[in-house]
Amino acid sequence: MKSYxxxxxxxxxxxxxxxxxPIVLVSSKHRGRTNIMTMGWHMVMEFSPALIGCLISSxxxxxxxxxxSGECVINIPELPMAATAAKIGNCSGADNDKFKKFxxxxxxxxxxxxxxxxxxxxxxxxxxxxxxxxxxYNVFIFExxxxxxxxxxxxxxxxxxxxxxxxxxxxxxxxLRRYFRPGML
Ligand SMILES: Cc1cc2nc3c(=O)[nH]c(=O)nc-3n(C[C@H](O)[C@H](O)[C@H](O)COP(=O)(O)O)c2cc1C
Numbered sequence: 001m002k003s004y005x006x007x008x009x010x011x012x013x014x015x016x017x018x019x020x021x022p023i024v025l026v027s028s029k030h031r032g033r034t035n036i037m038t039m040g041w042h043m044v045m046e047f048s049p050a051l052i053g054c055l056i057s058s059x060x061x062x063x064x065x066x067x068x069s070g071e072c073v074i075n076i077p078e079l080p081m082a083a084t085a086a087k088i089g090n091c092s093g094a095d096n097d098k099f100k101k102f103x104x105x106x107x108x109x110x111x112x113x114x115x116x117x118x119x120x121x122x123x124x125x126x127x128x129x130x131x132x133x134x135x136x137y138n139v140f141i142f143e144x145x146x147x148x149x150x151x152x153x154x155x156x157x158x159x160x161x162x163x164x165x166x167x168x169x170x171x172x173x174x175x176l177r178r179y180f181r182p183g184m185l
Contacts, residue, residue: 015163022158022170023085025075026056027106029114030065034106036098036117037062038089040161042074050144051129057138061093066140070128071112074144075120079157079169086165111146121156122149 023040041055052074056063066072077085084102091098099106099115106115109125116123126142133139160168177185 013163019161019163021160022076023161025077025085025088025117025120026054026062026066026072027075027114027117028062028065028069028072030069034097034099034115035062035065035093036088036104037093038085045141049129052126052142052144054140054142055138056140063138066128067131067134069113071114072126072142073109073112073114073116074124074126074142075117076122076156076158077119078121079159081119082159082167085159109146116148122147
């Protein structure tokens with residue numbers, strides 16, 4: 001095993017190690033207007049019902065749109081959309097129609113009013129399940145009520161954010177199923 005020469009590390013920068021799954025594009029619709037924001041801070045909370053916790057800052061235009069409509073779609077982009085995702089996360093829907101600005105296709109969802117982004121690899125239609133943590137932490141707990149994804153590729157080339165404008169792209173897959181107890185898979 002490798003040994004590391006470690007130094008004191010600023011706790012305010014630990015996101016670099018823990019930044020979770022892929023960045024996603026959250027699409028919403030409220031009072032006839034659509035919007036998109038980029039989001040990296042999310043976590044899976046339960047298999048069934050399929051629950052996801054998402055941090056959506058109150059400074060974002062999307063915050064009130066999603067809170068008031070109680071719905072959104074979590075869209076998972078692949079590598080070719082990386083620059084678009086960065087740009088979407090650096091402008092506000094208060095003064096931009098982001099679908100138009102970034103030439104993305106707003107497709108009707110099956111179960112929610114928010115449109116899904118056709119150009120993304122997968123789309124998770126979400127309903128706000130619990131708002132108890134919104135005021136305190138800006139954390140929205142959603143239930144995914146419908147999901148759309150292609151059969152292939154099974155493991156998409158997702159984009160992950162380190163912070164400081166730096167991204168990682170998912171690459172190698174490892175099959176370690178042999179180490180898993182059946183109930184843990
Ligand atoms: C890579 C990346 C990740 C981001 N992750 C989050 C996040 O997890 N939560 C959040 O509230 N904002 C996040 N943002 C910032 C929002 O996407 C940004 O404030 C956006 O402009 C909000 O759009 P809106 O005002 O139209 O809702 C992220 C931005 C980028 C570029």
